[in-house]
Amino acid sequence: MIFHYPNGQPYKAAEESSPQKPSSSARYGHRGMTLEEDLNVTNRYYIEADRAVIYKKPTPIQIVHVDYPKRSAAKITEAYFRKASTTDYNGVYRGKYIDFEAKETKYAHALPLKNFHDHQVEHMRRIKRHGGIGFIIVKFSKTDEVYLLDADYLDVYWTASREKGARQSIPKSLFLEKGFRIPQKYLPRIDYLQVVDDVYF
Amino acid sequence: MIFHYPNGQPYKAAEESSPQKPSSSARYGHRGMTLEEDLNVTNRYYIEADRAVIYKKPTPIQIVHVDYPKRSAAKITEAYFRKASTTDYNGVYRGKYIDFEAKETKYAHALPLKNFHDHQVEHMRRIKRHGGIGFIIVKFSKTDEVYLLDADYLDVYWTASREKGARQSIPKSLFLEKGFRIPQKYLPRIDYLQVVDDVYF
Numbered sequence A, B: 001m002i003f004h005y006p007n008g009q010p011y012k013a014a015e016e017s018s019p020q021k022p023s024s025s026a027r028y029g030h031r032g033m034t035l036e037e038d039l040n041v042t043n044r045y046y047i048e049a050d051r052a053v054i055y056k057k058p059t060p061i062q063i064v065h066v067d068y069p070k071r072s073a074a075k076i077t078e079a080y081f082r083k084a085s086t087t088d089y090n091g092v093y094r095g096k097y098i099d100f101e102a103k104e105t106k107y108a109h110a111l112p113l114k115n116f117h118d119h120q121v122e123h124m125r126r127i128k129r130h131g132g133i134g135f136i137i138v139k140f141s142k143t144d145e146v147y148l149l150d151a152d153y154l155d156v157y158w159t160a161s162r163e164k165g166a167r168q169s170i171p172k173s174l175f176l177e178k179g180f181r182i183p184q185k186y187l188p189r190i191d192y193l194q195v196v197d198d199v200y201f
Helices: A024-028 A035-048 A119-129 A151-161 A172-178 A192-200 B024-028 B034-046 B118-129 B151-161 B174-180 B192-200
Strands: A053-056 A061-067 A075-081 A089-093 A094-105 A111-112 A133-140 A147-149 A170-173 B053-056 B061-067 B076-079 B087-091 B095-103 B108-110 B133-140 B145-150 B170-171
Touching: A024 A035, A035 A053, A035 A094, A035 A133, A053 A170, A053 B024, A053 B087, A061 B034, A061 B061, A089 B087, A089 B095, A094 A111, A094 A119, A094 A192, A094 B095, A111 A172, A119 A133, A119 A151, A119 B053, A133 A151, A133 A172, A133 A192, A147 A151, A147 A172, A151 A170, A151 A172, A170 A172, B034 B053, B034 B087, B034 B133, B053 B095, B095 B108, B095 B118, B108 B174, B118 B151, B133 B151, B133 B174, B133 B192, B145 B151, B145 B174, B145 B192, B151 B170, B170 B174
Parallel strands: A094 A133, B095 B133
Antiparallel strands: A053 A089, A061 A075, A075 B076, A089 A094, A111 A170, A133 A147, B053 B087, B061 B076, B087 B095, B108 B170, B133 B145
16 A cells, blocks of 8 residues: 655655665666665665764654553554655764755656745755755656755745746756766665765865 | 653643643743743744754654545554654754754652663764764753753763663763753743853854
């Protein structure tokens, strides 16, 4: 069964992205793995290699009812997905605060802005104002390309899109011109810190 | 109804700690408010005053079953609380990565170490190694005193406690000697950044 978040993206249980048991598709290539799975494995690799401490935040859930069966764990029997007011990933790298959101698109030529919402863009503005490093990681799944783009560009396109009749996506050409291609390898799978080293340090 | 986390602490719905509708006890004093509620209001204040961007992470939940009723929101019908592998709070302040765990104790003379677990102590070690600021905020509820204590001291006591027959708590005297009392006021309620300013900058 596939669960869906409020944004329409399918829910993946933590177990499914376990690095201990890579599927054969994972073993021999990146196709078939979601960006989120790849980033989870990457972040775990960074922690184990003592290179950075970056985690995906848990999905925010509104709990309505919990049962307390005798002699077993508390069971949540009614709860709902909540909209995140921040980005999904944050942590510390080389003494700096790192914050990013990751998105995957099937479109070949643009990333639709409906992948984001106001609170997230505002959150990234704040992060940058307070001296943090903020960016988005975007996977164009058709071509299996992954890019890092500074949050300032998201901000510019987001703000422009609020105008009547304005474009509602970020063109792929911007990723080619202003973004940075992230190398994909066996380990770490999505080596975004290599790009962060070049761009922010 | 009061829910309980796996660590035995009661679950509080986000709504209950809403700053828009302070209860009369909240309006006239701190007693009656949990440390978590006070910190949520404090962090919201810091964000609104544009002083820092620090959030409590969502509670990690293991989702087992979700229903998709027609024309209404996805409903989680079976889920369980998971143990957090990191601390509860993190964010950015004055360009620095900030990370902390908050604990409340009814004991007058010590903080029992069972309030923490291995993963959290290890997480804080990593944070400090990578140049982040890491500490614990502890409320002694009997006397309504709140202290900030650097994570290094937790590490020292935690490590010592692993020895056979060793002490399993941090004495309050350590908070008095090596910790810093956090001023409690109307707004921000638990002004821990004032202490962070003095101690880490």
